[in-house]
Structures are given as structure tokens and as C-alpha cells.
Amino acid sequence: MVTQPFTxxxxxxxVFQVGHLGEAYDKWVHQPIVSKDGPRFFANDFCELLTRTKWWVIPLVWLPVVCWLVSISIQRGLTPIEAASSLISGIFIWTLLEYTLHRFLFHMKTTSYWGNTLHYLLHGCHHKHPMDGLRLVFPPVATAILCLPVWTFFRLLSSPSVAPALFGGGLLGYVVYDCTHYYLHHGKATKGLSQTMRRYHLNHHFKVSTKGFGITSSVWDRVFGTFPAIKSI
Structure with missing residues (x-):
């Protein structure tokens, strides 16, 4: 008897359907549905609520944390100039982290039930429904969880006085990334740099999902050979 593919x-x-797609999941999730009406994720209303986040929540929650981290570094002996330098260094590190996470974590290939399910929650839902404005930025709880290993990395990378400001720079880079990402999908980018960035990012969604992993910058795509062919943009 021939088994019908899961639909x-x-x-x-x-959320609990996509895992059944198995090897067909990757193809399915990269066939976008262009609609501002987001799908239902969970039957449970509370779980559903946790998946929806307004874009302005990101700066509202995290910018005070950035300021607090910089103040800790100053309290531990950094001068304002040194703290600013650490902040800028953290932003630079974030640009590489942004590219690495997007390319290797958000676009990992999965075929198992739970692998597909987790990938859909992490990033697959954004590719399937790229205009869902309430599931474009990361919910603060999810960001806090991802911050734990990143904070450990920054702490190992630097001294106790530098680490908070350096991590604060990384966090500031993340805020800029999430707000920029939202703007590229829902803002009115009509000319100049914003239009170029929007075209570059939507090319990743609708033409070549294996290229163009940068959001705030295309620098690392150029460095690592994932910059899309000019004619495809």
C-alpha cells in the first residue's frame, strides 16, 4: 500500500503538524505564504500568546539593560571612552554572530519530528509566513535564553570590567538587528540604502534562501562567499 505524503x-x-513532514519539511517551509495574517501556532491560548511580540517591545526591554551593563563596566573601573570602545567592539562581534546564527542555526537542515518542530518555532515560521509582523522579532524570553551562552562567551573573552560593556554592545547590535529586520519587511523603504537592504533581504526569502544571510550588513556574506549573484538580487 502506498503511503500518502503528510499534508x-x-x-x-x-507547530505540532510540521514535524510530520519529515524530509519534505525543508521544501515546504521555503515556499512562502505572503499574507499579513499570521497562522495559529498552538491550540492553547497562553502558548499562542507567547509566540506574538510587537517590534517596539525589543528596544523597550533591552535598551535599559544595555545602559545598565555599560554602567557596571564604568563602576568596575573603565573610563567612559574605554566603555564606549568596548560597546563598539561588542556591536562588531554581534555582526559576525548575527551571520553565524542565521546561516548555521536558523538554516540548519532537519528531517526528524522534533527537529522540524523546533526549527519551525526558531526560524522556519518566518520563512513560511515572512509578513507575519507579530512573529518577526524574538520574544524577550527566547532572547534571554539565547543570551546565556553568549554572555558566557563574552565573559571568557574579556576581563570582568570589560565583559559587561562588551556584552552590552552585542545586545545593542541585536536590538538594531531585530528592529532593522522588522523595518525591511514592514517599513516603506523607497530609495537609497534602505531600499538596497530591503531588496537584498527579500532576495534571501523569495529567490535564494542559501545566500544573503546578513541582515544589518552584507560584509560577512562577502567574506564567506554567500553573497548572492548580482543578477539574482
Whole structure:
């Protein structure tokens, strides 16, 4: 007897369906549905609420944390200029982290039930529904969890006085990334740099998902050979 391939019912909560796609998941998730109406993720209303985040929540929550981290470094002996230098260094490190996470974590290939399910929650949902404005930025709880290993990395990389400001720079880079990402999908980029960035990013969504992993910058795509062919942009 021939087994029929699994079909996702878009009228039902999606999260616990996508895992059944198996090897077909990667192709399915990269066939975008362009609609501002986001799908239902969970049957449970509380779980569903946790998946939805307004873009302005990101700076509201994290910019005070950035200021607090910089103040800790100053309290531990850094001069304002040294703290600013550490902050800028953290932003630079973030640009590489942004590229690395997007390329290797957010675009990892999965085929198992739980692998597909977790990938869909992490990034696959954004590729399937790229105009869903409430699931474009990271919920603060998810960001806090991801911050733990990143903070450990920054702490090992630098001294106790430098680490807070350096990490604060990384966090500031993240805030700029998430807000920029939202703008590229929902802002009115009509000319200049914003239009170029928008075209570059939407090329990643609708033409070549294996290229163009940078959001705030294309520098690391150029360095690591994932810059898309000019004619495809």
C-alpha cells in the first residue's frame, strides 16, 4: 500500500503538524505564504500568546539593560571612552554572530519530528509566513535564553570590567538587528540604502534562501562567499 505524503492543514494550529513532514519539511517551509495574517501556532491560548511580540517591545526591554551593563563596566573601573570602545567592539562581534546564527542555526537542515518542530518555532515560521509582523522579532524570553551562552562567551573573552560593556554592545547590535529586520519587511523603504537592504533581504526569502544571510550588513556574506549573484538580487 502506498503511503500518502503528510499534508499540513493551514486551518489548524501548525507547530505540532510540521514535524510530520519529515524530509519534505525543508521544501515546504521555503515556499512562502505572503499574507499579513499570521497562522495559529498552538491550540492553547497562553502558548499562542507567547509566540506574538510587537517590534517596539525589543528596544523597550533591552535598551535599559544595555545602559545598565555599560554602567557596571564604568563602576568596575573603565573610563567612559574605554566603555564606549568596548560597546563598539561588542556591536562588531554581534555582526559576525548575527551571520553565524542565521546561516548555521536558523538554516540548519532537519528531517526528524522534533527537529522540524523546533526549527519551525526558531526560524522556519518566518520563512513560511515572512509578513507575519507579530512573529518577526524574538520574544524577550527566547532572547534571554539565547543570551546565556553568549554572555558566557563574552565573559571568557574579556576581563570582568570589560565583559559587561562588551556584552552590552552585542545586545545593542541585536536590538538594531531585530528592529532593522522588522523595518525591511514592514517599513516603506523607497530609495537609497534602505531600499538596497530591503531588496537584498527579500532576495534571501523569495529567490535564494542559501545566500544573503546578513541582515544589518552584507560584509560577512562577502567574506564567506554567500553573497548572492548580482543578477539574482
Amino acid at each position: 499540513v492543514d493551514l486551518n489548524k494550529p501548525l
